Every structure is written in C-alpha cells, then in structure tokens.
Amino acid sequence: MNKIMELTDITKKYKEKMVLDNLSLSIYQQQIAALVGSNGSGKSTLLKITAGLVKADHGAINKLIHPLKIGYVPEVTPADLPFTPEEYLMHMGTIRGMDKQLLKNRIEMLVHTFQLQSNIHIKMSRFSKGMKQKMMIMQAMLEETDLLILDEPLSGLDPKAQMDLEKLLLTLKEQGLSILLTCHETKLLENAVDRVLFLQNHQVIDSTLSTDTIQKVNKLIFEIPARQTFEELLSSMKIIQKVHLTPMIIRVEAVVNEEATDDLIRQLLVKQVSIKQLLPINEAKEAFYQGFFKQGDEKL
Amino acid sequence: MKGLLHYQFISYLRSYQYVPPLSLFIILLIVNYTYTPNPILDSYSFTSLMLFFIMGWFTVTIFHVEDPGQKQITLLHSQSLSKYYVSLYLLAALIGLFLSIVAVASPIAFGAFGVKTRILHVLLGVLSHFSLAFLSIGLSAVFTRDIVKKRINTWWGVLSVLVISLSLVAFKASFLQVKGLIWLVPPVYLPLEMMASDDSLPFIPEVFYWRFGFVFLYGIFFIAIFLLIIKRKSNFH
Incomplete structure (x- = not known):
C-alpha cells in the first residue's frame, strides 16, 4: 500500500500543556484510518495539523504525492444554513476561487455520489443531522480530494444515519480516497475502518489491520x-x-x-x-x- | 473577496437580523422630519449621531450572523483570516454607506428642508453620516464574539463605548486643556462640530476633509487592532 503522507516528530503544546509529543504517523492510499483516544487527548489537534490548519511547534509533514489535496470536515455541524445544497456548494466553491463551470460539474457529480438529487432545491435548515453531515463532506470534496479528514463524523447521528455515512465512506474509499477520522462509535470501527490509531500519552499507537491478510x-x-x-x-x-x-x-x-x-x-x-x-x-x-x-x- | 462578500450579504439578508435596526432607523428618520421646515446641517448632524448608534447594532448582527460551525468552514475555504473579517467589515461599511445615502437623500426627496439644498450640504451630509457609521463599525466590532465570549458583554461593551464616545463630546473643552489627550478619544465630536456650521456656508473648508479623514483613520486603527487580536488568538494559518 502506498504512503501519501508522513508526519515525523510532531510536537504541539497549548500554553504549557503538552498535546502531542514527538509523534510520527503515516497515511496510506485508499485506507480508512480511525484516530481513537479520550477527550482532550489531542485527536482534533492532530487532525488539524494533518489538514494544515494548525501549525505544529516542531516536526515535519512530508506529502508524498504532489499536489496532495486535503478536504477537512470539522466536528461542529452547522445548525442553521439559509441555503439550498446547490447554493451552499456554489458559495463555498466561489469563496475557494474555483472556476464556475468546473464548480457546477463538480457539484453535479457530488450530488450524484451522495444521492441528494431529490433534495437539491430544499433549504438545508430543514435537513436532518445526517444530511447536513453529508453536506459537510461534500463541501470538503468540492475540489478533487486525495485525503478526507473528518473530526467526529458520527457524533449525534442516529443509527440509520451512521450506517448511511459508513456506506458512503466505503464508497469514497473505493473511489480511491484516503480517509482519516476520529470517532468513538464501535459500529463504524467494526465495519469500515482498516486501521486504528490510538492516541495515548501524546503518542500514536498504530494498530494496523492489514486488509491483505484478513479473510472477508x-x-x-x-x-x-x-x-x-x-x-x-x-x-x-x-x-x-x-x-x-x-x-x-x-x-x-x-x-x-x-x-x-x-x-x-x-x-x-x-x-x-x-x-x-x-x-x-x-x-x-x-x-x-x-x-x-x-x-x-x-x-x- | 467578491464571492465571500456576496455570501456574507446573502447570509445576512436571509437571517432577517437587519429588520429591527433598519426599522428603528426608518422610524427615527420619519419622526425627525415630521415637522417642516428643518435646518439642513443640524438635521444631518442629529441623524448622523442616530446612525452612529444604530450602526453598532448592525455591526454586531453582521459579525454574529453566521453559524459558528459554518464559520470554521467558510474560514477554511477563504484560506485567510484577514480576508474573512475584511469581508464582514466591507459588508458593514456598504450598509453604512447605503444608510448614509438614505439619511441624506430622503429629507431632500420629501422636501423636509426650508431652504434649497446645495451639493455642499449633500457632500457634508454623506461624509458626516458615513464617517460616524464607519467609526461605529470600528469601535463595535472589537466587542463581537471573536473577542468577547459572552453575548451580554458584547451588547454592554458596544453600548458603553458608543455612549462614552458621545459623552466625551461634552467634556471636549476640559480634555483640550491636557495637550494630546484629545487625540485618544473617539472623534465623534469632529463631525458634530463641523455640522454645527451655518446652512449658508459658502464652501467646504479644506480642514473639514482632514477632520473627516481623521475619523476614518480612527476607525481603521480599531479595525487593525481587531485583526491583530484575532490573529494572535487563532491557530489558523
């Protein structure tokens, strides 16, 4: 399996509190990796550093494919958005500076992949939490994405929505995406994740489950x-x-x-x-x- | 920037949070011009001060309109903290400019003044309204949620700073006695002083432009302080 990104000796402190201490981690192509750890263990910080949103105090991030396009889905799902999915994605893409025609084509493709055709003209304020979560993933994939990073994607979703999301993540993986996420839910861990990364004492313990050796x-x-x-x-x-x-x-x-x-x-x-x-x-x-x-x- | 500004404008428009301050602005304009005729510059002076306070309300609602979760996402797409906040300031300034034009044009359109208005009155009117609106935006934004965590403190902060700025107008004479101190207080007094001129003013003295310029500069100074604090507080890079 090909590596797409390598984080080496990452250290991050908030004021005097050590969050990540000389942590190293590799991310592989077409693999779903889950970051597991207790509250405050630094999962979100590690995701943000990987996404390039937060700077590490020390350490190196090596991208092994160029350009490596990263999509990020934050933990908080917006409660109230006065837009239809199409309007929302058009706005986000325009803010990104994407070409209008390219953006339209991309939205069409995403709507098809996420099966939102029948809801494309409905205001998002009327969406369920699961549908809003789908929208959040879609906005992160407006540009061609190699690595999708999701912070607690199942938080607050009912079992049906969790199952839908799980299927969706597997579909995205089949399309070639690598996915790095944090989660607490055992359901997702059991069915979708290839690799579990335990964040403990500011370090990552890698528990790779090689897909090659496991009988399906x-x-x-x-x-x-x-x-x-x-x-x-x-x-x-x-x-x-x-x-x-x-x-x-x-x-x-x-x-x-x-x-x-x-x-x-x-x-x-x-x-x-x-x-x-x-x-x-x-x-x-x-x-x-x-x-x-x-x-x-x-x-x- | 255009896309970000358009998005912020539509978000604000669809939130309807502009309805209370806009309604108050229109009601006060109507009440002010109920009895005619009115002096031109004096009336503009009063409505400028009115806009100074109402713009504080607009600013807080503009800076708070976006869902906090969505704000993170918009920030990510805009790829720049400064760009994101400048779009909010621009939106507030455009609304301030629009209201300034309404406040200057409406009494002319409805014939609320006793004498014929000249370009000079219109120019002074727009400058007075817009400079105070801009100053209000600069002062009020410092109390919005990105710096002041509790919502109640936002409102108290905005109201206090605007009231104190106005009340300092009365103490201006005593401040002048301490050299240099006058430059520190928000210059609400400057447009009001200029608007106290007689309606028959033959031309706009050059010093007026410098004074209006100083009011804008003071607003920009507070915007710069806001951006500095935000950059320091944020991990976003």
Missing part, C-alpha cells in the same frame, strides 16, 4: 420454512444461531465466506428462504475490537 466474510440472516432442510448447504456457511420464530418458520444467523455468498443465496432462494440481512463483517477485526473494548472496560 459476510453475516447472513435468513428465515426458512421449518419443513425445508438445508443440511447440504452447511459446508458453505457457519451457523451462529438458529431460532424457531413460529412452529413454521426458523430464523438462521450464519457467517459465509465472501466468495461463497452469491451461490449460497441462490440455493437458499430456491428453498423459499426469505433473506433478512446481509452484512460484510471482518472476523479478525471483530476479535481485535472485542479485545480493545474489553481492555477498556478492565481499565474502568
């Missing part, structure tokens, strides 16, 4: 008529739970290898199965986070 699996939940048998399919999946919802219906929760998923679903549908949920999961990651949060609980 899906969680499949389906309901099957009790009269149907599916023993012949057991070799393709690992049953986690089997519950009789009614005497006629059994609900099954299973884990399936990513490559085997399509075939298995096809065979299940023949047996009049109703598919309830299909989620990508990462067993190694789950084990890692379970360990991490267990460790946190022990500390408490």
